[in-house]
Amino acid sequence: MSNVMKADTLERRFPLLAFEHGCIVSKDADITVAFEVALPEIFTVTAEEYEAVHSSWVKAIKVLPEHSVVCKQDWFTKETYRADYGKDGFLSRSYERHFNERPYLNHRCYLFLTKTTRERNRGKSDFSTLCRSRILPKEITDKETAAHFIEAVEQFERIVNDSGRVSLRRLGRDEIVGTAERRGIIERYLSLAGESGTVVLEDIRLDPAMMRVGNKHVCMYTMSSADVLPGTVGTDMKYGRMSTDRSDCRLSFAAPVGLLLSCNHVYSQYVFIDDARDTLQAMERTSRNLLSLSRYSRANAVNREWTEMFLDEAHTKGFMPVRCHCNVMAWAEDEAELRTAGNDTAGQIAQMGCTPRHNTVDCPTLFWTGIPGNAADFPAEESFHTFLEQAVCLFTAETNYRSSPSPFGIRLSDRRSGVPVHVDISDEPMRRGITTNRNKFVLGPSGSGKSFFTNHLVRNYYEQGAHVLLVDTGNSYQGLCGLINARTRGEDGIYVTYREDDPISFNPFYTDTGEFDVEKRESIKTLILTLWKREDEPPRRSEEVALSGAVNAYIRRITENPQTGDFNGFYEFVRDEYRNIIKEKNVREKDFDIDGFLNVLEPFYRGGDYDFLLNSDKGLDLSSRRFVVFELDNISNNKVLLPVVTLVIMETFVAKMRRLKGVRKMILIEECWKALMSANMSGYILYLFKTVRKYFGEAVVVTQEVDDIISSPIVKEAIINNSDCKILLDQRKYLNKFSQIQQLLGLSDKEKDQILSINQANRPGAPYREVWIGLGGTNSAVYATEVSDEEYLVYTTEETEKAELMRLAGELGGDIEQAVRRLAAQRREAK
Structure with a gap:
């Protein structure tokens, strides 16, 4: 049977x-x-910043000539994350x-600026190119008008890009028309x-x-009259799911039909710039007509009152009258899914305070108008008069x-959809001038996911070539x-901890190269000085010499007689040979008491308690090992061992700083505040945080107690003030103290609102x-730390899970x- 439906080809x-010029x-x-x-x-913009974005759009649109059309088209398409299995490493x-x-819902935003004529701008739906039997191409005769429009477009682009929050990039031929390998936006529409895959143009049923x-x-919901809009519109609205009584999360007014609408859809926003004088004159005539007809109908009197109010606003405040239209075009693979998508769309439009209108009259014409470059074909009866400021409020932002x-x-992961996001919090902020160093300060109470984040951080850094040195007190x-x-066969992953049967042991006089540079010599002197003098007993100048x-x-x-030195050898050298040297120099006992010196150091000599x-x-030089962990939990209360071990740790990292040129280095200090309180250690900390950036390194301090950062002047002055990257986890436990934390860390109200939104609206069923x-006090965002089952088992701090893994x-x-x-497979089966 032949097809009796009216059909035509797309070419006709x-x-x-x-596409020219x-x-x-x-x-x-x-x-x-x-x-x-x-x-x-999303979730990174404040009310003031939404106002600034709105203002930049308004300023830019005002430079366009009359009979221009602004069409902003937001594409939201369902896509799936494609894994990159080419990455190195089992955990990656x-x-x-x-x-x-x-x-996840992929988003692309396009802007089409069109110059048309007065007649085309007022065309009705029955004059659409879709309704013509033949389309005869016209010639652009007014070259001066076209040149003026292009100049205005360049000004438009400059104004928007100068806003600092929104940027425009002009599309080229291949991106619009497409190539053999890549879809153009016309094909996609x-x-x-x-965006990916081969385009197959299919039949289009315009019913x-x-x-x-x-x-x-396909279904379409339109906002094509002022009657469906709420009484007032704004640049932004409060997003209740991530707000608290002490914080405020803001989204744009049109966000419900943007990323918050989870189906496939295109949200199109049109602004038509007519001759403002003609528009106001036409409204004056309408007002007079309504006045004469008001005696016959109360509705005419009300309409006349609204028209007069519009005219008063235009004349007294200088608002620019425009026409506006917005529509949401959603699609699905079957009718049942389309009904769900339609219901979701209607519900989200209602969230904006608008009345949903399912358009079953002009849907084909509006679809045809949405073709990139065809905005001038818009049916005028589907638009309504408003001011430019109100029209721009309907833009997604x-x-x-x-x-x-x-x-x-x-x-890390996008907190909205949970797909991976590549985030650089070290190099790119430095290049862009957002930060001046790579140091980081991490604050998170127990159970907030702090250890998972820091494990994930150091693992990513290690796999990208960084040298990582960790100081921990909890086997994290x-x-x-x-x-x-295990993967490096013992060459890396050095775990240094204290056990009775295998105590921590170092040799401060050992180097791989056998050479002792200035830093190595100074670190040995500082170490012995720590063993010799109490914290409150400064050495005299003669003793230092x-x-x-x-x-x-x-x-x-x-070095002259190649041999391996150690502390025993140094002790014996001072006891025997150096005693004779200082006698020859006539060094007085009150200037340097050698016997008292040896007596104090005797516990660390052969046969002593700490020999x-x-x-x-x-013969282990840790400066050449890329991943080293010092576990200090068993000696955190030992007044003798802890200062010595911490100094060795700092000397190890300083050696990395000096020797490894052009290699990224990180030292991460976990909960070891007692080690930081000593005078010698605080000097190292201050030195590290101020100079590590010069050696392509970064220092990271992690804590879970608010009192630690408040009470320690070392942390406050040396660490916080020299850490341009601040990382905070769930702070709900400290809600009553957070104003103090905000002041101490120098957080803005925007950053406070973001921090207090953490874990307020997590996706159900996703353990993260x-x-x-926060970077430099200017850039900040909340991310999700979600990991695989394998990573969970490696990162976990639960004692039973760790014991099962080790068993x-x-x-x-x-x-x-x-x-x-094996354990990860069991976890997946259990799920």
């Missing part, structure tokens, strides 16, 4: 003619310039597999397809009651989180260190914690990776 009806030219001689718009990331691949095929594009069913273009960074990094040790002479003389001895500490025979990252690894001959694989 297609309204566009060419960077412009789309329609067959009716309309000129369109296309841009891609970069909007701010498990991370990618965990997120593979996770659905006519097929309602995503107002049931429109279809291929196998996609936020987008998804964007990945950093930097090759270095960490993998035992799993990660053990995994690295004598100690320096002893250290240098011993180093000369072991194990500084006489290691392992959110983290706030299984022991059964497998110490193969931690295989143990992690």
Whole structure:
């Protein structure tokens, strides 16, 4: 049976003619310039910033000439995350597999600026190119008007880009028309397809009651009259799910039909710039007519009153009258899914305070008008008069989180959809001038996900070539260190801790190269000085000189006659040879009491209580190892061991700083405040935080107690003031103290609101914690720290889970990776 439906080819009806000189030219001689718009990331914009974005749009639109059309088109398409299995590392691949095929709503925003004529701007739906039997291309005769429009477009672009929050990028031919390998936006629109894949143009059924594009069913909801809008509109609104009684999360007024609408849809916003004088004169005539008819109908009197109010606003406040229209076009694969999408769309429009209107009359015409470059074909009866300021309030003003273009960074998750986002919190902020150093301060109470975040951070840094040195007091990094040790066959992943049967042991006189530079010599002097003098007992100048002479003389001895030195050898050298040297120099006992010196150091000499500490025979130079963990939990209360161990730690990192040129270095200090309180250690901390940036390094301090950062002047002055990156986790436990934290850390009200929104609206069924990252006091956002089952087992601090992992690894001959694989598989089966 032959097809009796009215059908035509797309070629015959297609309204566009060419792409020339960077412009789309329609067959009716309309000129369109296309841009891609970069909007701010969602949940990162304040009410004041929304006002600034709104103001920049208004200023930019005012420079366009009469009979111009502004069409802002936001594409929201369902896509799935594609894993990158080419990444190195067992945990990186498990991370990618965990997120593979996770659905999310992709957002692309485009802007089309069109110059048309007065007649075309007032055309009705029955004059659309869709209704013509033939379209005869017209010639652009007024070249001066076209040139003036292009100049105005350049001014428009400059004004928006100068706003600092929104940026425009002009689209080229390939992005609009497409290539053999890539879809253009025109192809995408006519097929309602995503960005990737091959375009197959399908039949389009332009039936107002049931429109279809291929196998996609389409519905359209319009805001085409002032009656469907609320009494007042604004630039932004409060998002209740992430707000508290002490904080405020803001979204744009049109956000409910943007990212908050989870179905496939295109949100189109039109602003028509007519001759303002003609518009106001027409309204004056309408007002007079309504006045004469008001005696016959109360409605005429009310309408006349509204018209007069509009005219008064235009004349007294200088508002620019425009016409406006917005529509949401949603689509789905079947009718049942389309009903759900339609209901969701109507519900989100109602969230804006608008009355949802399912348009089953002009749906095909509005679809045709939405073709990029065809905005001049808009049916005038579907628009309504308003002022420019109110029309721009209907623009969406936020987008998804964007990945950093930097090759270095960490993998976090978008808090809205949960897909991975590449975030650089070290290098890119430095290049852009947002921060002046890479140091980080991390604050999070117990159970907030702090250890998961720091494990994830150091693991990402290590896998990208960084040297990482960790100081811990809770075995938080035992799993990660053990995994690295097993994968490198003991060459890396060094875990240094104190046990009775295997106590911590160092050799301050050992180096891989056998050379002792200035920093190495100074660190040895500081170490011995710490053993010799109490914190409240400063050394005299003569004692410092004598100690320096002893250290240098011993180093000369072991380098001139190649041998391995240790503390026992140094003690014996001072007792025997150096005693004779100072006698020859006539050094008085009151200037340097050598016997008192030896007596104090005797516990660290052979046979003493701590003879194990500084006489290691392992010959291990930690400055060459890329992942080292010092676990101080067992000696955190030992007044003798703790200062010595912390000084060795700092000396190890300083050696890395000095020797490893062009290599990224990180020292992360966890809960070890007692070690930081000593005078010698505080001097190292202050030195580190001020100079580490010069050696391509960063220092990170992690704490969970508010009192620690408030009571410690070392932390307050040396760490907080020299950490341009601040990282906070869930602060609900400290809600009553947060004003004090805000003042101490110098947080703005915007940053406070973001921090207090953490974990307020987490996605159900997804085990993750959110983290706030602030950079330089200007850039900040909340991300999700979600990891795979394998990463969870490596990062976990739960004692029972750690014990089970180590037990299984022991059964497998110490193969931690295989143990992690088995336990992760069991966890997935249980889910």
